[in-house]
Amino acid sequence: MTTLKAQLQNDLTTAIKARDELRSGTLRMTLTAITKEEVSGTTARELSDDEVQKVVAREAKKRREAAEAFEAGNRPEQAAREKAEGELLAEYLPKPLTDEELAELVSAAVAEAKAGGAEGPRAMGAVMKLVTPKVAGRADGKRVSAAVKSALAG
Known part of the structure; x- marks a missing residue:
């Protein structure tokens, strides 16, 4: 198992024990996306850390876009949750370039x-x-x- 995926799973366990609903829900969705990527195609395979990072980045981008859509649709509560999920996922990504x-x-x-x-x-x-x-x-x-x-x- 890759180190980033293991870290995500360990953090999920910690979040569940701490009853952190936002963190546990976000990490569950992300780990599901990773598993889906692993089993897609003709044969199942384990993703490398770079591939896991790409999946996490894609999930974070989805959250940013959803937050923008919710703000445009005048749904600030949903937008705030999506932003929080995006920020949580950003913790697992490398620091963006200036x-x-x-x-x-x-x-x-x-x-x-x-x-x-x-x-x-x-x-x-x-x-x-x-x-x-x-x-x-x-x-x-x-x-x-x-x-x-x-x-x-x-």
Whole structure:
């Protein structure tokens, strides 16, 4: 069993014993999503820590989007719960990149792509290929894409 999944299960046990309904419910849903991912496909397999982290990130993103939808639908109680669940899941994710750190990684990837012969806006794909593995799980794809576009335009 991966260490992140084991940590989630241990934290779930602790939350159940402490009768922490929010934490136990959120961790249960997340562990269910992980198990579902493990058994999907032709054969069951155990996920690596990186794959478990991606599932946790996906669940956290769902909570953020649901909170926004509930706020737009004038349901503040539900929005508050979804936000709390998203913040709880964020504890299990790596610290997100700051704008400065992201800009630094993007400029290095742009320089590397230009050294490889990529020029102008058409270099977008080459730069994204270089930068995506470096920011995996620490920055949203939209944010990375916007940073790359601005770096290539400038």
